Amino acid sequence: MQKIGILGGGQLGRMLLQAAANYPVTTYVLENDAHSPAAHLCHYFTKGDIRNFDDVYNFGKDLDAITIEIENVNIEALEKLEQEGKVIFPKPAVLKIICNKAAQKNYYTEHKIPTSPYVLTHNIDDLAQQTEFLPAVHKLAEGGYDGKGVQVINDESDIAKGFDALSVLEKKVNIAKEIAMMIAVGVDGKIALYPAVEMVFDTSLNLLAFQLCPAEISKEVYYKAEAIALASVKNLNSPGIFAVEMFVTPDGDVLVNEMAPRVHNSGHHTIEAHYSSQFDMLWRIMLQYPLGSTDPIQSSLMQNIIGAEGYSGAAHYEGLEEMLKIENAFFHIYGKAETKPGRKMGHVTIVSNEKADLLHKANRIKHNLSVVSKK
Amino acid sequence: MQKIGILGGGQLGRMLLQAAANYPVTTYVLENDAHSPAAHLCHYFTKGDIRNFDDVYNFGKDLDAITIEIENVNIEALEKLEQEGKVIFPKPAVLKIICNKAAQKNYYTEHKIPTSPYVLTHNIDDLAQQTEFLPAVHKLAEGGYDGKGVQVINDESDIAKGFDALSVLEKKVNIAKEIAMMIAVGVDGKIALYPAVEMVFDTSLNLLAFQLCPAEISKEVYYKAEAIALASVKNLNSPGIFAVEMFVTPDGDVLVNEMAPRVHNSGHHTIEAHYSSQFDMLWRIMLQYPLGSTDPIQSSLMQNIIGAEGYSGAAHYEGLEEMLKIENAFFHIYGKAETKPGRKMGHVTIVSNEKADLLHKANRIKHNLSVVSKK
Incomplete structure (x- = not known):
């Protein structure tokens, strides 16, 4: 049986390992927390730091292939493993592009992939010279995560809040919709696209409220999005599974917001709503089986289950x-084991071909389920 | 989180643990083989003999609840655990009935549940006196498994082949169809029935060829089967999940063949074809959640993937x-890791509302997939 390792032991790893049990494969996880969601579901667990060269290298050197469930890993170790013949999903070269927001923006520009206008700034002085580009969003090229490393710069008075390191200054664009597409790329280069999903935000909390599949967009926008998502992934020249997040403007333009070279929150609904889930698909890719079917079985709505404000424990x-x-x-x-405000504690997928049914039940769940800590 | 243990680590445990990862629960497995299909998917694995009193008692004494994935366990240890307040799914009293074919037959008679005519024999001399009851099938009350402990007795000349221990001599009945129903019983006594499935046999090999859901039977037979299956399970007075296998005679009579008080091969199709799978359902029962929906999403066909004749390794x-x-x-x-002739190595479920599609694809798989050993 092939030996395949996962860097990271969070919920994405958990769902990946649930799907792994359908195939003949021996699984490995590298993760610092032995009680993380995925730790107990693999054949062999290694406690270690996914950002540490030695930990990643030693974990990978006796495996056949490695994948990630989070981008924030030691890329140098993966490069060395790749040179030694291990197959990495995605290629380390892809992680170098994705993990650096400046490199990611330049990648879009280089391949003529529409994205919001931007300039790179190397320090606060650079930023101060861009007053004509405002209002904009300042994003630290490296190390930002979960809302950290992002700062809205509306006008000159905000400049002091900016980052004094390589960053992307991104022009604010009008957004009519946010959509995402999952794309699978086989080792043989074959590609399969899942239907686009639509993110619906709770504007009062600035949080994803839920996600609908398929996205309600015109055919014209759909084809544009498909072509843009495909170009975004194809030019990476790497097998794996990819999420492409896009903005649709009020004029019907489609701009790539960002990409993730791994299983992703915006693909969770595929577990029940599609013939081959994103997790099943990644195993098919890694085991060099044919790609699965991305066809929907029913329409779906996916809602994250988040730790409530005011509760930790x-x-x-x-x-x-x-x-x-x-x-x-x-x-x-x-x-x-522990909840924290805003922490992703679970998700629910509702399947139905009646949109009213999806929305009604999502609303019931939103108002009746909350993750709190015991008093 | 509740601590729930499973006795046995085979494929039923494997699929049970895949489903467990959707809920907050800490899982334990007791099994002799540390490389069995389920061993790596639990939080805590204990190597031990499920038929040994001490092994089962020590495994269970610090858990909240225990279930089985095979009947052949130490019932006395489960009884002691039950007395000490552990919840056992199913109750040990049920295992006593199910694990002894004579007790099982008497249970059906006692509760007026139709089953094929039988007499009990305690030794070969008893059997020799039953020539008028032949042709019949002689079944060892205890210890029979996977075809062992079953002997066809067509006439007097076969009597020497019978068992010299407590056995059931069952009259041969004409069978038009074999069907099965999965039934879920909550701790609160609530009951949910899955639609009946139909077993289609390969008469040349005397093996299950595949299983169709829903069974193609008349409404009249359906209601009869439902009532009989319900009576079979209700009188056990135990929470858990149960499979009831039944014969339909050419006259439309329904007879219970046998029962299993656990997740079962005839419920595998529920993973993809029903809203709540048999595995999801058992977790709901054990975690005292509401029962799930047994409604089908699509019709389905389930086919076992069996080790080919002539290959071991x-x-x-x-x-x-x-x-x-x-x-x-x-x-x-x-x-x-190892295949053997006839060993269950996997299964495939095909979903479609077109029966021709189900049959065509099952046939393709039957002729194009085989489990062999590497030369």
Whole structure:
């Protein structure tokens, strides 16, 4: 059996390992936290730092292939492993582009992939010279994560809030919709696209409220998005699974926002709503099987289950029992012992070909399920 | 989080643990083989003999609840654990009935559940007195498994082949169809029934060829089967999940053949074809959540993937890659290192509302996928 390792042990690794149990494969996880969501589901767990060269190299050197469930890994170790003949999904060269926002923006420009206008700034003085480019968003090229390393710069008075290191200054664009597409690329170069999903935001909280599949966009926008997402992935020349997040402007233009070279939150609905899930698909790619079918079985809505504000500690899922009565809702609780405000603790996918049914049930779940800590 | 243990580490445990990762639960497995299909998917693995009193008792004494994936376990240890307040799915009293074919037959008679006519024999002399009851099938009350402990007694000349221990002599009945129903029973006594499935046999090999859901039976037979299956399970007075296998005679009578008080081969199709799978359902029962929906999403066909005759050794799945191109087929390879003739190595579920599509693809898979050993 092939030996395949995953860097990171979070919920993406957890769902990847649930899918792995359908295939003949021996699985390995490298992760610092032995109680992380994926730690117990692999054949062999290694405690270690995915950002440390030695930890990653030693983990990978006896495996056949390696993938990631988070980008923030030691790329140098993966490059050395690749030179030694290991197959890495995605290629380390892809991680170098994706993990650096400046490199990622330049990649889009180089390949004529539409993206919001930007300039690179190397320090605060650079930023100060860009007052005509404002309002804009300042994004640290490296090391930003989960909202950190991002700063809105509306006018001159905000410049002091900017970053004094290589950053991307991105022009604010008008956004009519945010959509995403998952794309699978086989080792043989074959490509399969999942239908686009639409992110619906809760504007009061500035949080993803839920995600609909398929996205409600015109055919014209759909084809444009498909072509742009394909170009974004094809030019990476790497097997793996990719999420391409895009903005649709009020004029119907499509701009790439960002990409992830791995299984992704915007593909969770594929577990129940599509013939081959994003997780199944990545195993097919890594085991060099044919790509799976990206066809939907039903339309779907995916909603994250997030730690409630004001609660930190041992997680308790208030209302879960009542919500489990909903017939066409599939709950995924990630088994994290501790909740924190905003922490992703699970998700639910509702399947139905009636949009009203999807929205009604998502709303019920939103108002009746909350992740709190026990008093 | 609740601590729930599984006795046995085979493919049923494997699929149970795949489903467990959707819920907040800490999982334990007791199994002699540390490389069995389920061993790596639990939080805590204990190497031990599920038929040994001490092994089962020590495994269970610090857990909240225990279930089985095979009946052949130490019932006395489970009884002691039950007395000490552990919840056992199913109750040990149920295992006592199910694990002894004489007790099982008497249970059906006691509760007026139709089953094929039988007499009990305690030794060969008893059997010799039953010539008027022949042709019949002689079944050892205890210890029979996978075809062992079963002997066809057509006439007097076969009597020497019978068992010299407590056995059931079952009259041969004419069978038009074999069907099965999965039934879920909550701790609160609530019951949910999955639609009946139909077993289609390969008469040349005397092996299950495949299984169709829903079964093609008349409404009258359906209601009869439902009532009989319900009575079979209800009188056990135990929470858990149950498979009831039944014969339909040419006259439309329904007779219970046997029961299993656990997740079962005849419920595998529920993973993809029903809203709540049999595995999801058992977790809901054990975690005292509401029962899931047994409604089908699509019709389905389930086919076991069996080790080919003439091959023993490291398993190789010849033709699997080609078969993975079939869009609506879901493969489950159990990850057993070694194949043997007739060994269950995996299964595939095909979903479609077109019966011709189900049959055509099942036939393709039957002829193009074989589990052999590497030369």
